[in-house]
Amino acid sequence: MTLDAGSLQVVRPDRVAPKRKARSKGASAALHATLAVASLIAVFPVFWVLVTSFKPDARAVETTPKLVNESSLDNYTRILSGDKGSFLTWFANSVTIALMTTVVAVFLSATTGYAASRFRFPGKRSLMMSFLVVQMFPFAVLIVPLYNILLTLGLQGQQFGLVLVYCTTAVPFCTYMLKGYFDTVPADIDEAGRVDGLSPFGVFWRLILPLAKPGLAVTAFYAFITAWGEVAFASAFLSAADESKTLAVGLQVFVQQNRTEWGHLAAASILVAIPAVAVFYLVQKFLVAGVASGAVKG
Amino acid sequence: MRRFLERHWYAYAMVLPVVVVIAxxxxxPLAQGVFFTFTNINEGNIANPVLDRAATFVGVGLRNYLNVLSGDPSFGSFWSTLVRTLVWTFSCVFFHYTIGLGLALLLNREVKGRAVYRVLLILPWAVPAFISAFTWKYMFNAQYGIINQALRAIGVDNPPVWLGQNDWALVAVVIVNVWLGVPFMMVALLGGLQAIPGDLYEAAEVDGATPWQRFRHITLPGLRSVSSTVVLLGIIWTFNMFAIIYLITGPNPNTRILVTYAFERFFSGASRDYAIASTYGVLILSVLLVFAAVYRRALRKQGEVW
Structure with a gap:
């Protein structure tokens, strides 16, 4: 079974569609209007949170919303100074867990994706198939046994335990993406490397990985986002102590039973979204650079 | 055997770590979870090393399955929840795919500011899902939410109470999930579109094919393999999508799908009912496996290779 996941990540933004007849003015306006409306819908919620994040909690829930209403940086200063729970500690925890997940997941899926792309070995089909099936596992059936296993391995409540759990989510999809990417790197390169006396691992490490940087970047982005925004496992597997929480768990302090501190929540949300968006735009750059490697496509 | 290992050892060495982690x-855990479905395990009788207590749960045969499949409301009204899950899944994936394809087609044209549009359109993917959930919950608020403010401003006198105990809540979470999922489809399909050789379009144009015919006979077939992959993944992910519903509407029965109910059984209530949660998990997995098998078969009938 070969899923064509290669196309999932290979976005070559600068390759232009076949040249058509010049578009009429009306059609062009309609095209821009559609794209502009769609972009507005995509961006507006984020923009609205940004606006809200500067308002005091009481002003965030007024019945006539305004763009600016007693806006100030107070929410941010209070959150960053630790008045509202140990935000910086949660932040550090989230960063550590997300980065560890990224490194482990990219490494695991790169080796597996390469093996699946280059070698024919017995069990390959069922391996790839099982990756697809793993995507179907509802965590509801896994969560209790996982808890037990992490306890047995001594990883319960440990960040590394959570990292491994996230890898089971991220690795199957990343492997598909990277296999698709490695498929676009011509096998001649491998053979040339072997002729020059490199071992299969040497070929992988020294020749293929550098060529696959754009693919790796997208994979890293996916793994990072998976870990950064995960709620269920983090609430179940990290200890309840305040200093071990991740952001996704910690931020729920702003949503109390009967009242939500929307202004503070919005400010915290913006602070959480910044790293994710930053990672994302780093990948964007890589994608554009990835155009060049599209030239290698055999 | 030795030759076998000699030939394949590096492939296996590269695959081994993943296999170990997944196993x-x-x-x-899956095997253990399936085992739990035949027991009455819950918070009160599971082995607890912290309290130094041994497990005291006992086997109950098929009772969990019978209870759940009877559709009894105290076990989550399985059948109506399943129907709601299907409505949720297919409406989300339908809009993901159609909107994603539409935007990908537009972005695949030569249009000024294309890079800017692309960056803006992908933004929902970059924002962590739990942040998006909070955001939309804020915007959907019946009194002060910006959405109802806007509706009132354009003359809708009684805008819906979005997140209340009615079906508007389901509409609301579908909207959020569509917003969240379109960028992935768009990027994947854009990749697929760019892999279609341009000469096909040129040849078709020379032959006088209309834009619709070009779309129907070149674009859609060219996207077949990407589409079949992303639609299958989309269905699986949406079926198991938990965070959005749970964070936006909580335990609202009008937005209850199979996964959120399993989580409710797992996490809330005086005695966490692990057995019923696992039973739901196994049923979810079975539904998805059956679906994937049927889907694959249908594709194969149409001559698709995988």
């Missing part, structure tokens, strides 16, 4: 953290 320990997915397959073994």
């Amino acid at each position: 320990v953290l997915v397959l073994y």
Whole structure:
């Protein structure tokens, strides 16, 4: 079974569609209007949170919303100074867990994706198939046994335990993406490397990985986002102590039973979204650079 | 055997770590989870090393399955929840795909500011899902939410109470999930579009094919393999999508799908009912496996290779 996941990540933004007849003015306006409306819908919620994040909690829930209403940086200063729970500690925890997940997941899926792309070995089909099936596992059936296993391995409540759990989510999809990417790197390169006396691992490490940087970047982005925004496992597997929480768990302090501190929540949300968006735009750059490697496509 | 190992050892060495991680953290837990469905395990009788207490749960045969499949409301009204899950899944994936395809087609044209549009359109993917959930919950608020403010401003006198105990809540979470999922489809399909050789379009144009014919006979077939992959993944992910519903509407029965109910059984209530949660998990997995098999068969009938 070969899923064509290669196309999932290979976005070559600068390759232009076949040249058509010049578009009429009306059609062009309609095209821009559609794209502009769609972009507005995509961006507006984020923009609205940004606006809200500067308002005091009481002003965030007024019945006539305004763009600016007693806006100030107070929410941010209070959150960053630790008045509202140990935000910086949660932040550090989230960063550590997300980065560890990224490194482990990219490494695991790169080796597996390469093996699946280059070698024919017995069990390959069922391996790839099982990756697809793993995507179907509802965590509801896994969560209790996982808890037990992490306890047995001594990883319960440990960040590394959570990292491994996230890898089971991220690795199957990343492997598909990277296999698709490695498929676009011509096998001649491998053979040339072997002729020059490199071992299969040497070929992988020294020749293929550098060529696959754009693919790796997208994979890293996916793994990072998976870990950064995960709620269920983090609430179940990290200890309840305040200093071990991740952001996704910690931020729920702003949503109390009967009242939500929307202004503070919005400010915290913006602070959480910044790293994710930053990672994302780093990948964007890589994608554009990835155009060049599209030239290698055999 | 030796030759076999000699030939394949590096492939296996590269695959081994993943296999170990998946076996320990997915397959073994799965087996144990399936075992739990035949017991009455809950918070009160599970082995607890912290309290130094041994497990005291007992086997109950098929009772969990019978209880759940009877559709009894105290076990989550399985059948109506399943129907709601299907409505949720297919409406989300339908809009993901159609909107994603539409935007990908537009972005695949030569249009000024294309890079800017692309960056803006992908933004929902970059924002962590739990942040998006909070955001939309804020915007959907019946009194002060910006959405109802806007509706009132354009003359809708009684805008819906979005997140209340009615079906508007389901509409609301579908909207959020569509917003969240379109960028992935768009990027994947854009990749697929760019892999279609341009000469096909030129040839078709020379032959006088209309834009619709070009779309129907070149674009859609060219996207077949990407589409079949992303639609299958989309259905699986949406079926198991938990965070959005849970964070936006909580335990609202009008937005209850199979996964959120399993989580409710797992996490809330005086005695956490692990057995019923696992039973739901196994049923979810079975539904998805059956679906994937049917889907694959249908594709194969149409001559698709995988």
